[in-house]
Amino acid sequence: MDRYGVELIAPHRGNRKTKTQDGRQLRRYKRRWKVERLFAWLQNFRRLNTRYERHAENFLGMLRLGCIVILLRHL
Secondary structure, eight states, rough: GGGOOOOOOOOOTTOOOOOOSSSHHHHHHHHHHHHHHHHHHHHTHHHHTTOOOOOOHHHHHHHHHHHHHHHHTTO
């Protein structure tokens, strides 16, 4: 993995005896989960998933509307 410049960021299991990560990368892992969940929730909107909009401005508007709906659901 080092030869490609990729660093694995994944939490250890609870029963692991020797900890090899100091926790700094795991904070990035928590933020990564939020971003991945947002993309998964956005795929529930059929209009965004199949991209019915031809123009980028209309698609961006629907994307923002989807984000607002997700935000309001989770308040």
